[in-house]
Amino acid sequence: MRRNFSASWTKLPVLGITFLMAATIALTIVSNEAMAKVNCLPVNGHLKEQQVPCPSLCTTGRMNGGIRGTYNFALTTLLPVDPAIPTVVHFSGTTTITTREGDLNLIDAGGFDTASPGHFANLLTIVGGTGGLSGASGHLFLFGNFDPATETGASDYRGEVCLP
Numbered sequence: 001m002r003r004n005f006s007a008s009w010t011k012l013p014v015l016g017i018t019f020l021m022a023a024t025i026a027l028t029i030v031s032n033e034a035m036a037k038v039n040c041l042p043v044n045g046h047l048k049e050q051q052v053p054c055p056s057l058c059t060t061g062r063m064n065g066g067i068r069g070t071y072n073f074a075l076t077t078l079l080p081v082d083p084a085i086p087t088v089v090h091f092s093g094t095t096t097i098t099t100r101e102g103d104l105n106l107i108d109a110g111g112f113d114t115a116s117p118g119h120f121a122n123l124l125t126i127v128g129g130t131g132g133l134s135g136a137s138g139h140l141f142l143f144g145n146f147d148p149a150t151e152t153g154a155s156d157y158r159g160e161v162c163l164p
Contacts, residue, residue: 102131
C-alpha cells in the first residue's frame with residue numbers, strides 16, 4: 001500500500017502558518033501590555049499646603065519628590081460619614097499639579113477628620129494632563145494632616161504616573 005506523501009506535506013505548511021500566526025498574536029499582546037507598563041513610573045514624595053480663598057475649600061502647595069510642582073485643590077463635595085464619628089467626613093474634589101513638563105489633572109476622593117490635627121487619606125486619580133503630560137493616567141495615594149485651625153497641611157504621597 002502506497003502512502004500519499006504529498007497530501008501529508010501540504011498540511012504541514014498550513015499548520016506551521018497557523019502556529020506562527022497564533023504565536024505572533026500572543027507575543028504582540030504580551031509586548032503591548034509590557035510596553036504600556038514601561039511607561040508607568042512609580043512616584044513618591046511630600047506635599048506642604050495652605051488654605052486659600054475660594055467659594056468652597058481650596059488649598060495650594062508645593063510637591064517635592066517624584067512629582068515636583070505646584071499643587072492646587074478645590075473641594076467639590078463634603079459629606080458626613082457616621083453620627084458616631086461626627087468629625088470625620090468624606091470629600092471629593094479636583095486637583096491640578098503644575099510641573100515644568102505640563103499639568104496633571106486629578107480627581108480626589110477621601111476621608112478627613114476635621115478635628116485637629118486633621119488626619120486625612122485620599123486617592124487621586126489622574127484623568128489627563130497637558131504639554132508633556134498629555135494623556136497621563138495613574139493614581140496617587142495622599143495621606144497626612146491638614147489642620148483647620150492653622151489652615152496648613154503636610155502629607156506624603158505614593159503612586160504611579162503613566163504616559164502614553
